[in-house]
Amino acid sequence: MTRLTDRLRSVRKRRALAWAALGYAALVFAGALFGADITLRSKTRWVKGVFVPVGRRGNDIYLPAGSETLSRGVVGVVPLLPNRGHAVLGGGKLTGTLVKRPVLQERGVLPNGALAWVSTFVYNGTPAQLGVAFEDTAVSTPLGEMPAWHIPPTGEVPEHSDALVIVVHGHGGQRAQALRMLPALQRTGVGSLFVTFRNAHGAPRSANGYLTLGDQEAEDICAALTWAKEHGYQRAVLYGFSMGGNVVLSVLREKHQPFPLPVLGVALDCPVLDWRATILSQGTRFGLPKFLARHVAAFTQYVVTRRSGQDFDTVDQLRAAPKFTLPMILWHGTRDRTIPVSQADALAAARPDLIEYHRVEGAKHIRCWNIDPAKYDAQLEGFVGRVLEKVDV
Incomplete structure (x- = not known):
């Protein structure tokens, strides 16, 4: 009788362990599917508020x-x-x-x-919301016309009127999120082009509708450089927010060079530099225990790659850091729960010769400007002025 009882207990334990393992696997699977869908498809029509x-x-x-x-x-x-x-x-x-x-x-x-x-994004419309004259335009790409806003040079600094700053929004973002910085850009005397990239709201869709996390989106920004040349500009600065930061860094890869016109510098606001680390941090952000978050993140990456062919190495900008040659300015907030500030810390440490780093205490994701607008604007204006003056001299 005792042996029979022991056997029954053993069977129950094995079944309980099997059900627990099955439940854990189902949780990982569901989390990965949800994470992969957000990673590949996320886009919103409205500015958050x-x-x-x-x-x-x-x-x-x-x-x-x-x-x-x-x-x-x-x-x-x-x-x-x-x-x-x-x-x-x-x-x-x-x-x-x-x-x-x-x-x-x-x-x-x-x-x-x-x-x-x-x-906290301050504006939700077009440059007209700031009383700024602009023109709706489009950047021609093999996928179609990417909507853009063109703000012509102000003439405040005549020697900078031949330069264009190309402003790139983030993952699921909108152009309006960067309107906060427009007055500072205007004071530098440059023109601005606020662009969209494939699969963002209002932009043409790729064949599968999936984002490539900066890889193929870089082709749309290269097309924006061609637009700039065709419209009389002679040099450019790239300015990326969140995933837009990864996009503009991806533009710097050898396969996209030579550029249609010189790119003199890069501005980065809370950029995604390592998507693997970002996916992992999102799991812990939503309350998953670390061991579970690691498994969900690993399977999310697998699902993303299976669905879209995504190569995470291609958009690993920390790994690419030794190849960068352009001067950069980088902002990142210490309260950023979307992209860990540790990524910006690592990039700044890897290339102190190129990067002017501003680690903004208390700032959330792409909200560094909000903490001290005058300070941020002065840093942006100073950077744009310096990279343009190097060529002027």
């Missing part, structure tokens, strides 16, 4: 407390129709259940009681 009622007393705005309204630094407010306007608000102070922020800039009217969009 929240819709909240606005209270106003003089030059102070009161917003309900939340993660976006409590964010450090500057935010933007756009009242919904029929109200028209836009305001840039300064740093917030919690007063009870509300966040008080001063109005720094205002176009139109931001009335008391309005329902408004509030965002």
Whole structure:
């Protein structure tokens, strides 16, 4: 009887272990499928923000407390129709259940009681939202016409009017996310081209609809360099945000050279430099234990490669660092939960001869500008001026 009981217990344990292993495998499989789909297809139509009622007393705005309204630094407010306007608000102070922020800039009217969009991306429209003249244009590629905004040179620095800064959004991002930096770019005297790349919202779709994490998207930015030459520009600077940073670094690969016109420098804001590490960090970000996150990340990479043929080595910019030759400016926030700041630390340490690194304390993903706009703008303007003047001399 004792032997029979022991056997039954042994069978139960084996079954329990088998079911546990099956459950674990199912969890890994489901997590990997979800992660792979986000990695390959993510795109959004709207700039991230929240819709909240606005209270106003003089030059102070009161917003309900939340993660976006409590964010450090500057935010933007756009009242919904029929109200028209836009305001840039300064740093917030919690007063009870509300966040008080001063109005720094205002176009139109931001009335008391309005329902408004509030965002750390500050703008959600076109350059017209800043009162800046621009033209809708398109960059011709083998896949089709990639929508773009062209902001002509201001003439403030005549000797820089032959230069174009090509601005590249990130994974699932929109061009409007970089409008915060447009005034600084204008002060340098250059033209700007805010471009989209394949499979982003509003852009042509590739045959399978999958992103390649910077690899093939680089071809669209090379096409933007051709656009620049055809429109009279003689030199360019590349400016990438998040995945856009990986895209512009991928442009520097040998296979894309020689360029249609000289590329003099690269600006990077919270770039994705190592996709393997990024996928792993996303697992831990969403609360997975480290051992489970490692398994999900490994299987996610496998699924991504099986679906799209993605070569993660090709978009590993830390590995490519020894081959870089252009001067760069790099910003990354210490509170970035999307792309770990350790990636920027590693790139800056690998190429201190080329990279001007600004590690921004307390900044979230591509929100370095918000912490201190004047400081960020001065760094950007200084960098663009320096790389252009090297050729001028």
